[in-house]
Amino acid sequence: MTESEQPPIPLALAHLPVVGGLVVPWITPRTPDSRYLLGTVDVDRMNACLQRRRCGVCGRDLVDRTVLLLRLSDLPRACTNEPGLHPVCAAYTIKACPMVGGRMTQYRRSPRLLGPEHSTGPDAQQRLGAPREPWFSVWVGSYDLIEADGNLAASYAKLGALRVRPINWLLPGLM
Ligand SMILES: [Zn+2]
Numbered sequence: 001m002t003e004s005e006q007p008p009i010p011l012a013l014a015h016l017p018v019v020g021g022l023v024v025p026w027i028t029p030r031t032p033d034s035r036y037l038l039g040t041v042d043v044d045r046m047n048a049c050l051q052r053r054r055c056g057v058c059g060r061d062l063v064d065r066t067v068l069l070l071r072l073s074d075l076p077r078a079c080t081n082e083p084g085l086h087p088v089c090a091a092y093t094i095k096a097c098p099m100v101g102g103r104m105t106q107y108r109r110s111p112r113l114l115g116p117e118h119s120t121g122p123d124a125q126q127r128l129g130a131p132r133e134p135w136f137s138v139w140v141g142s143y144d145l146i147e148a149d150g151n152l153a154a155s156y157a158k159l160g161a162l163r164v165r166p167i168n169w170l171l172p173g174l175m
Contacts, residue, residue, distance in 0.1 A: 007095035010088050013058055022096050026059030027083065039099075049083035050145060050152045056083030057093060065162065066140050068154055069093065069100055071133040075164075079148055079155035090137060094167055100135045102168035135167040 006021040017024045019036055027049060029042040046056065053062045067090035070080045085093065094101050139162040143154040 007092060010092055012060075012086065012088050013092060016058065023057070023092065025057045025093075026054075027056045046081070046083060047152050050081075050154055054083065055086050055089050057085055057089035060086070062086065066143065068138040068140060068143065068156070069167075070136050070138055072136070073133060075136060077148065077155075078157040078161075079146060079153040081148070081151050081153050084140070084143060084154055087139075094135075094137070099132060100167060102132070102135075137165050137167055139163045139165075 009018065009023055013023045016026065017036065019038065022038075024036045024038065027041045027045040029037045029040055029045075031037065045059075048054065049056045049059070053066075054060060055062055062084050065087060066084035067087055068080050068084050069082060069090060074080050138156065140156045140159065141162060142159055143156050144158055146153050146155040148155070
C-alpha cells in the first residue's frame with residue numbers, strides 16, 4: 001500500500017501506535033524487541049475483548065451498535081472468534097486490512113513463527129495458502145459469548161443481526 005492509498009486515521013484511533021502509516025490494532029501482539037506482529041492476534045487480548053465487550057481495534061468499550069467481520073464460511077454458524085468493532089473502527093479496518101478489504105487474494109503459505117501466546121487465529125493452519133474468502137460486515141445490537149470449536153466467539157445466532165452486508169463479493173480472479 002503506498003502512502004497515498006493509506007486511509008486517514010480516525011480520531012477515535014489516534015491513541016494507537018502507527019506502523020507504515022497504518023494503525024496497529026489493540027489486539028496485535030508486540031514482541032519483546034518492540035515489533036508489532038501485524039496480521040496476528042494476542043490471544044489474551046482477543047479473549048478479553050470478547051468477554052468484556054471491547055472493540056478489537058481501539059480496545060474501548062462497545063456501547064452501541066457493534067460490527068462483526070465474518071468470512072463467508074463463518075456465516076452459517078452466525079459467529080466469529082474476532083472481537084466486535086465500533087462502526088468507525090470497522091470502516092477503518094475494511095480500508096486498511098488487505099485481507100478484509102480484498103487487496104490480497106490468498107493467505108500466506110507458510111506459518112509465522114510465533115510465541116505460544118500469539119496466534120493467527122484458531123483456523124490458521126487450514127488457511128495457509130488458501131484463496132481469500134469474501135468478507136461480510138454484520139451489524140448487531142449485541143452478541144452472545146459462546147464457545148465454538150474450543151475458542152470463545154461472538155454469536156448472533158439467537159439475537160439476530162441488524163444487517164449483513166458483503167464487503168467484497170468479487171472472486172479473486174475477477175478483481
Ligand atoms: Zn473501536
